[in-house]
Amino acid sequence: MGNGYVVPALVAVTLITVGIGFYGLRLARTTSDFLVASRAVSPTWNAAAIGGEYLSAASFLGVAGLILKHGVDVLWYPVGFAAGYLALLLFVAAPLRRSGAFTLPDFCELRLGSRRLRTLATTFVIFIGWLYLVPQLQGAGLTMATLTGSPYPLGALLVAAVVTANVALGGMRAITFVQAFQYWLKLTALAVPAIFLVLQWQADSRPAVTPPEGPTFRTATTVVVEHPATLTLPDGQQQQIRPGDELTFAAGQPVPQVAGTATDPADWLLPSTGADEQGLFTTYSLILATFLGTMGLPHVLARFYTNPDGAAARHTTLVVLALVGAFYLLPTVYGALGRIYTPHLLLTGETDAVVLLLPGAALGTGTTGRLLAALVAAGAFAAFLSTSSGLLTSVAGVISTDLLGRGSVRGFRLATVLAGSVPMVLALNVSGLEVSQVVGLAFAVAASSFCPLLVLGIWWRGLTARGAAVGVLVGGGAAAGAVLVTVLGPPLTGWPAALLAQPAAWTVPLAFTVMVAVSGATRRHVPTDVGATMLRLHAPEALR
Amino acid sequence: MVAADDRVSARTRIVLADVVRRESRGEQLRTEHPHTELTEQTRVGEALVRGLVRAQLSLALRLWLVVAVGLGGLPWLFAIAPSVSRVTVLGVHLPWVLLGGLSFPFLVLVGWAYVRLAERNEQDFTDLIQRPER
Numbered sequence: 001m002g003n004g005y006v007v008p009a010l011v012a013v014t015l016i017t018v019g020i021g022f023y024g025l026r027l028a029r030t031t032s033d034f035l036v037a038s039r040a041v042s043p044t045w046n047a048a049a050i051g052g053e054y055l056s057a058a059s060f061l062g063v064a065g066l067i068l069k070h071g072v073d074v075l076w077y078p079v080g081f082a083a084g085y086l087a088l089l090l091f092v093a094a095p096l097r098r099s100g101a102f103t104l105p106d107f108c109e110l111r112l113g114s115r116r117l118r119t120l121a122t123t124f125v126i127f128i129g130w131l132y133l134v135p136q137l138q139g140a141g142l143t144m145a146t147l148t149g150s151p152y153p154l155g156a157l158l159v160a161a162v163v164t165a166n167v168a169l170g171g172m173r174a175i176t177f178v179q180a181f182q183y184w185l186k187l188t189a190l191a192v193p194a195i196f197l198v199l200q201w202q203a204d205s206r207p208a209v210t211p212p213e214g215p216t217f218r219t220a221t222t223v224v225v226e227h228p229a230t231l232t233l234p235d236g237q238q239q240q241i242r243p244g245d246e247l248t249f250a251a252g253q254p255v256p257q258v259a260g261t262a263t264d265p266a267d268w269l270l271p272s273t274g275a276d277e278q279g280l281f282t283t284y285s286l287i288l289a290t291f292l293g294t295m296g297l298p299h300v301l302a303r304f305y306t307n308p309d310g311a312a313a314r315h316t317t318l319v320v321l322a323l324v325g326a327f328y329l330l331p332t333v334y335g336a337l338g339r340i341y342t343p344h345l346l347l348t349g350e351t352d353a354v355v356l357l358l359p360g361a362a363l364g365t366g367t368t369g370r371l372l373a374a375l376v377a378a379g380a381f382a383a384f385l386s387t388s389s390g391l392l393t394s395v396a397g398v399i400s401t402d403l404l405g406r407g408s409v410r411g412f413r414l415a416t417v418l419a420g421s422v423p424m425v426l427a428l429n430v431s432g433l434e435v436s437q438v439v440g441l442a443f444a445v446a447a448s449s450f451c452p453l454l455v456l457g458i459w460w461r462g463l464t465a466r467g468a469a470v471g472v473l474v475g476g477g478a479a480a481g482a483v484l485v486t487v488l489g490p491p492l493t494g495w496p497a498a499l500l501a502q503p504a505a506w507t508v509p510l511a512f513t514v515m516v517a518v519s520g521a522t523r524r525h526v527p528t529d530v531g532a533t534m535l536r537l538h539a540p541e542a543l544r
Numbered sequence: 545m546v547a548a549d550d551r552v553s554a555r556t557r558i559v560l561a562d563v564v565r566r567e568s569r570g571e572q573l574r575t576e577h578p579h580t581e582l583t584e585q586t587r588v589g590e591a592l593v594r595g596l597v598r599a600q601l602s603l604a605l606r607l608w609l610v611v612a613v614g615l616g617g618l619p620w621l622f623a624i625a626p627s628v629s630r631v632t633v634l635g636v637h638l639p640w641v642l643l644g645g646l647s648f649p650f651l652v653l654v655g656w657a658y659v660r661l662a663e664r665n666e667q668d669f670t671d672l673i674q675r676p677e678r
Binding site for chain 1: 563564590593594596597600601604606608611615616619620622623628630637639640643644645646648649650652654655658659662663666667669670673674
């Protein structure tokens with residue numbers, strides 16, 4: 001797009017990340033390894049690191065894109081992404097840290113003493129990890145394509161290769177400092193341009209976000225269509241558009257309505273009403289998936305181990321909740337201002353690019369606009385570098401220890417290449433899906449498999465290995481099946497589409513019910529050391 | 545932590561820690577302290593732990609209920625009373641204010657309350673265990 005600052009910004013972020021990673025690793029061998037194990041990492045640093053790893057491409061790019069497209073109903077995504085940390089705090093944080101488990105499979109073996117359950121948990125860690133990695137690479141491809149005009153697959157391949165090589169060679173491994181840096185970079189990269197954008201909006205004498213006649217083009221715009229769609233023109237005519245079509249609009253002309261998006265001001269501005277039962281179901285299902293899914297994400301859990309004890313784990317989670325909540329105030333600003341300054345994204349279907357394009361569109365091509373656009377691009381790059389590195393490390397970790405059965409460095413490298421190539425192939429084939437939607441599916445699977453396992457494992461003595469295994473298989477399997485049908489299957493409409501696209505509302509209760517029922521039926525197999533395990537999970541540190 | 549607690553009854557505290565360590569290794573319990581019935585301590589200890597777990601769980605569930613009603617009730621409220629969503633605060637519609645802005649401090653507030661109350665539960669438990677025997 002002719003912004004000379006963007007490429008240097010992306011290169012700088014990558015070099016800094018890789019550089020700190022390698023430099024930090026050398027330090028880690030001598031001192032910080034030890035420091036992590038002792039209490040030198042304060043909850044604030046740790047929380048920034050967790051936030052840095054958590055705020056992914058979906059949060060940085062996807063949420064604003066969804067808000068631009070669908071309006072108020074998708075505000076539940078950021079609320080749920082943040083509320084997930086509250087669920088983690090209430091039900092999991094302190095006992096999980098006290099258990100001493102480093103990964104979910106560790107927790108399974110520790111609590112229920114079953115190797116087979118461990119293998120099952122490993123399978124789900126890999127599935128969820130891959131499902132979560134795909135949208136990160138998608139976001140990378142989108143960012144590169146939007147900013148430098150390179151073809152979509154190139155960006156996805158490039159970032160996948162960089163991250164895989166980096167993790168395989170040892171950079172970015174659990175270095176608290178890198179991840180904490182990424183959090184503050186991401187926050188700055190959204191907050192600073194947001195201030196300028198709001199000032200610009202004031203200077204433009206506050207154009208209405210939802211004018212009664214619908215969004216209009218502020219400047220003469222030529223739109224190149226990238227996804228097929230059906231338009232409703234202002235005179236009521238229907239028009240089919242195909243990728244490659246060019247549409248030209250004059251300044252002040254209304255934006256045609258696109259089928260499947262909330263172009264109608266009232267739809268966008270106001271929540272779905274009682275008449276729309278599927279809408280309500282989808283909203284609740286989404287809330288449940290994000291609220292309960294966070295605790296089951298593989299890369300979130302591993303970071304808790306760096307807390308010295310259960311009390312610190314609690315404080316860390318609270319700070320994460322505050323940091324993540326502060327971040328999620330920002331995408332709404334971008335989504336709303338995008339209605340004014342970048343309405344053409346509704347036509348191209350590339351709404352995920354709104355965060356990247358808004359600074360240039362609103363502030364013009366002067367130095368300020370270009371610098372801020374480069375800053376946003378750097379933040380986006382930080383988002384998928386940190387999240388995908390964290391995920392890849394977790395997935396490769398379980399592959400190398402649980403499937404390859406070796407703890408060697410070579411085994412880990414092999415596992416990393418294996419773990420990195422599958423989502424890379426997948427990312428090339430799902431470019432039509434929204435980033436946040438795919439992430440939502442990963443949350444649904446995590447909420448239907450690991451959430452019941454963790455919650456019942458921590459709070460209920462009656463859980464048995466068989467109950468846990470069957471519950472994970474049925475609940476997680478149902479959610480995973482729904483994901484596969486949504487991503488690969490034929491397009492559906494009505495209730496089947498709603499039930500499969502947002503499955504959590506029925507798969508989470510299913511998983512809990514099955515787990516409790518089967519555990520009750522196999523009561524004889526309750527681990528004999530459950531009393532000692534409970535003591536270990538819940539007794540305060542002062543008594544150790 | 546341990547060093548700071550020297551003034552409290554050391555005997556009971558060490559016993560509990562021993563039970564944790566030994567049981568997690570699967571070893572048989574042996575009587576090391578002639579004055580203490582370890583088995584009985586375990587039974588008493590287990591009852592106490594059950595009490596702690598129940599207290600912490602009910603605390604978590606109660607705060608979860610606060611969030612479930614406070615936030616989870618919103619889609620339902622907007623659905624049955626569409627007029628609520630048309631209310632504006634400083635020119636912004638109420639659903640945007642509640643979801644886009646106020647929900648985050650609300651979550652942090654609930655989390656803060658939980659941390660305080662959960663730590664108080666643990667303090668009560670610690671006091672109970674470390675109370676000198678009469």
